[in-house]
Amino acid sequence: MPPHRPAHRAPLPPGWDHNEFSERLWERFAPITTPLRDLGLYCEIDFGLSDYHVRVHLSDGSYVVIAPPQEPPEEGWEIGVRGPSYWVAYRQHDSRDVYELIYSSDPDEPTHHLQAAAGGRPGPLLNVVSGRLDTLGLLPARPPLSTADREVLLTLKDSLRGQLEYFGYLPRLIPVPSLQGELPEPGEIIELCAAAAGMAHKLADIPTRQIGLPPEAPRAGTVRAQVDQAIADAAEPAALATMHLSQAAAQLTYLHHGTEPTTAAASSRRLDRVTQQLDAARTQTFLVGLALQQALERLDRTLAPPEPASRARPAQLAFTPAPRAAQPPPGIPGAAGHSR
Incomplete structure (x- = not known):
């Protein structure tokens, strides 16, 4: 996506x-x-x-x-x-x-x-x-948050925090094949595949868009857009996790129930592919929860009280960079006629 x-x-x-x-x-x-x-x-x-x-x-x-x-x-x-x-x-x-x-x-x-x-x-x-x-x-x-900004962001934080437990459990459920070659059952991976597919639907249901934005809460609108971006970023690893688990389930089905004769080397290669697919799925499902966790941390930073005056950060640059217009370098096709 x-x-x-x-x-x-x-x-x-x-x-x-x-x-x-x-x-x-x-x-x-x-x-x-x-x-x-x-x-x-x-x-x-x-x-x-x-x-x-x-x-x-x-x-x-x-x-x-x-x-x-x-x-x-x-x-x-x-x-x-x-x-x-x-x-x-x-x-x-x-x-x-x-x-x-x-x-x-x-x-x-x-x-x-x-x-x-x-x-x-x-x-x-x-x-x-x-x-x-x-x-x-x-x-x-x-600048300090307005009361309206803070109320919107606290509502957004509660909405997001309520989803993290759901997205945090799946990576721990994905099994690691043992060194002795013991394999999980295909049905177990198929169930996990369905759970990963459900993550994408669950992401779409996070109700950030249902939280109203009054005109007096401009910063809340910016932060909500960043949270929406984090949710959109999480959709891709959710889809990739589903794909990896589906491929692992197909390999396991063949290893458990395949009727055609196969060599030990071929079975070993299939087991390696299962392990790789499960590892990749575990990483991608973790990325889903991580994207939402980072969005929650951004909300926490925004909601944090301002620093004391003795530690206050500069409100703007201590210098002004020399303005430079965008100019295509020589040789870029279609760049002719664009000046500084």
Whole structure:
């Protein structure tokens, strides 16, 4: 299931020409830039090694780069249709010895296997990046919540928290085949497959859209859009878990009840495939609960009381980045005629 786009889109950065190329480029990265701009961060889009990436300027003079595959670039991706195969995010400072890899879902160099499983979905990336910046004290200070915002967000939190127990139990039920070759029964996996399929329906029933948004609660609308994005992100691993369990059940049915003669080597290969499918299903079902847990943590951060004045964070950048208009690099097809 492709991730949906944000309900609103952050405007082009100051200094950008409002031409077709700039609009198309900003729209391409809107599922990344809009949530970050909603957090008060200044974002722009630069050309990297061989493709565009998002640059997020921070108050200490450092910046975060969020990039799709660069060497070689990946053609034809569009976040709202088919995202890139992975994201990499790192923080650095041009004049200090600062470099930190924050996130990588590159399957060849993941910072965590769960990140690799997330692939090109933007939700897990944004959760990790915003959480790390919050830990470093680099998220801009936000004004106190209004009473209406707080009431809406508390209702949203209760709605989401009520679902976590359901989504947290399934990974623990998926069996691990023993080293002695003992196999679970096909019927057991078929039941789990039905439970995983039910996760997608359960996700659709989380009643975030039934929570009213009064006009005096603008920040609650932004946070609800982020929670909706987390729910949309969880739908894909739910579908993948169903697929892996279905394939494991088919292999187990053959191993338990197959009538055609088979060799020990062939049976061993089938057992290996069962183990791989069950491992993959366990990871994907865990990702479903993790996406919702991270959305709940974001709600908790938003609802947390403001920091004391002595520890208050800057409300804006200590500098103003030089405005740069989006310009296609030489040689990009269809880029002619778009100026700074």
